[in-house]
Amino acid sequence: MPDLAARARILLDLHTAPEILVLANVWDVVSARVVAATDGVRALATASHSIAATFGYEDGEKIPLDLHLDMVGRIVAAVDLPVTMDMEAGYGNPGETARLAIGVGVVGGNLEDRMKPLDDAVAAVEAVLAAGRDAGIDFVLNARTDAFVRAPEDADRADVLAEAIRRGRAFLDAGAPVVFVPGVVARPEIEALVEALGPRKVSLISAPGRSLPAAELQDLGVARVSTGPFTQRVALTALQHATAEVIGGGVLPAGTRALN
Template identity: 35%
Template structure:
C-alpha cells in the first residue's frame, strides 16, 4: 500500500481503528481479526522486549522488531517512533529513512521532551516533522499537550489546552503531517471542537469511559488507537494464568 492509500483510510465518520500490537505474533493475530492496518505502541513494544518506554529500547532493536512485524503481515504498518530516537535533525532524518526501509509506511512523532518535561517549541517540531515526512513516512503528529497533564494526575480536558493544540495542528499540517494525534483528550465536546477546527484527520487514544468507536467517529474522529491497553490486558491474563498454574 502506498502512503497516499494509507492516508485515504483516515476518514471522519468511519475512523481507522488501530488495535496496537508489539511483535510479529500479535500483528498476525490482529491482522487475522480483520484490521485494516497494523500499529505498534512504544510502551508495548519496548515492554515486550524487556525495556522501559521513552526510547530506552535501542533503536537497532526497534528496527529488528519492525522488520519482523512487516514480514508477518501485508497490511500497512505504522510505528510509534516516539521522538525519533534523536535530538539532532540529521540523525532524525537518517533514523526515519531506516524505519521506512524496515517496512513502516507511517509513524507517530511526538512533541514532548523525553526526560525533561514540557513540549518542544512549535518551530523546532515542525522541522522534525518535515524531516520525517521527507523520508517517505506518513507522519501522525502527536502532541502531548493532554497526555502530560493526564500522567501528572491533572485534568487534561481543558478548553485552553484544546486551543493550544489547534494552533499546533495548523503548524504541523504545514510542515507535512498527515494526521494529528491527541492522546489524553477524552471529553466528547472538546474532541468535537478540536475535530471541527483542525484541517487534519484527528487521532484519539481510547481511554476508559470514552464513547464507542462509532460515537467518536460521529464527533469527527478519523483514527482511534488503543495504545498500551491490548498489551497490558494480555500480560494481565498471562499473569493470572501463570499464578493459577503455579498454585499462587
C-alpha cells in the same frame, strides 16, 4: 504484497475514509499475526512502549533504535498489511529515524512533539515528511502533540486545548495528514478538536473504561483511534488471571484458542 508506495497510499486513504480507522497496537510477530487475522483489520500500528517492555526496557526511547527497528521490521515481514510505527520523538533525528523505518517497510509513523518549541516540532514534522518524499512514498505521519499528557494536573483545560489546536494546525500546515492528541477522552474536547482541525484530521487513543466507543468517535469526525500499550496490558492481564487461576487450584480458561 503491494509495493511500499501502494501500501502508503492504502494507509493514507484509510485515514481519510468516512469509516474511522481503528488500530489495535501490536508489539511482536505473534501479536501482529493475530491482529492482522482479525476480521475488519485493515492496517497495523506498533506500540513503542510495548516493544520496549518486551525487551525489558522502559518507555521513552530507552530501547536502542536498532533493536526497536529490528522488531518492527519483523512485524512488517510477517503481515500483508500497511504498518505504521511509533517512532517516539525520533531518537534525536526524526528524519533519519523515518528513513530507517521506511527501510524496513514502514509506511507511516507517530512522532511526539514532547512540547518542544513549536518551530522545532514543526521542523521535525517536515524532516519526517521529507524522508517519505525522498523514498517516493506519501509517508502517513501521525503528528503527535503532548499538550494534554504533559500538562500539569492543575492546568486550565481550555488553555491546554488551545495549545493542542495551535500545534495541531501547525503540523497540518507543515503537511502532516493527521494530528494525534493523546489524553483527550471528553466529548466536548473531541468536538472542539475536530471543529478546529477539521474532520478526519484528529487521531486519539482508546483508554480502557474512559474513552468513547469507536463508533461514536467516527460520528464525531475522528479519523483514527489506536490502543497504544493497552492491548499488551489486556494480554498481560489475561495471562496474570489465568496464572492465578491455575496456581489457585483451577484450570486454564475454557475457550482458549490456538492462535499461534
